[in-house]
């Protein structure tokens with residue numbers, strides 16, 4: 479079962495494979511900022527510090543938004559993430 483860890487709080491959660499980070503955070507009131515929820519605004523930008531290979535690859539739209547935000551290494555849009563294995567997420 480995949481483990482999701484937030485460096486900001488140190489909390490770790492067990493998730494079903496394929497869980498959407500957006501849906502998980504909405505259902506559990508986890509403090510992660512979201513805006514448009516469709517990969518355009520960048521409000522949900524975060525940094526994957528471990529387990530990036532356990533996420534769905536970024537779509538072209540996500541890559542375009544990340545490029546516009548001039549994001550650094552490991553940056554992803556939280557609203558676009560599907561978790562397949564252990565992942566650690568930090569603020570961007």
Ligand code: FES
Pocket residue numbers: 511512513514515516517518519520521522523543555556557558
């Ligand atoms: S909430 Fe807008 S890009 Fe993710």
